[in-house]
Amino acid sequence: MLIYGLKNCDTCRKAMRSLPDAKLVDVRAQGVPADVMGHAFEAFGEALVNKRSTTWRALTDAQRAEDTLVLLSNHPTLMKRPLIAFNDQVFLGWNNEIEAEVKALS
Template sequence: MRLYGLKTCDTCRKALKSLNGVEFIDVRVQGVPENVLSAAFENFGKALLNTRSTTWRGLDDETRNRPVLALLTDHPTLMKRPLIEADGQMYLGWTPETRQALGVA
């Protein structure tokens, strides 16, 4: 299982505490592999983009109008977090649905 997020993100920390045997990938430092990003975009579409983030608010309109995958490649911190890859499935956010699917109370 892999968790893509930020080490400073409270939600990512909660997820990491609750999950056992998870590999953490800090998207600010390591980025997100292109194949993972593409698969996540296929699964979640524009929901993958966090338009409430500080990074988003700092972008000009021209940059905001770029394709989602291009934006996330250049600014990985714009990705909604955490993105969890487990047993061939992808989960976005630390929602009750995600926790239930991963068997976490």
């Protein structure tokens, strides 16, 4: 199980505490593989972009108009976190419902 996020993100830390066998992949340092990002985009669409983030607010209108996958590739911290990949499934965010679903699979 891989958790794509940031090591200093509180929500990612909560997910890591609840899933001790998972591995954190820091998107700032390592990015997200294109196949994982593509699968996540198919599942979540535009919801994958955190439009409340500091990174989003710093973008120009031209940058915001880019293709979503290109934008996330260029600015991986724009992705809502955490993105959890387990087998062929992906989960976005962390709450009680997602925690129960992920734990039921593992």
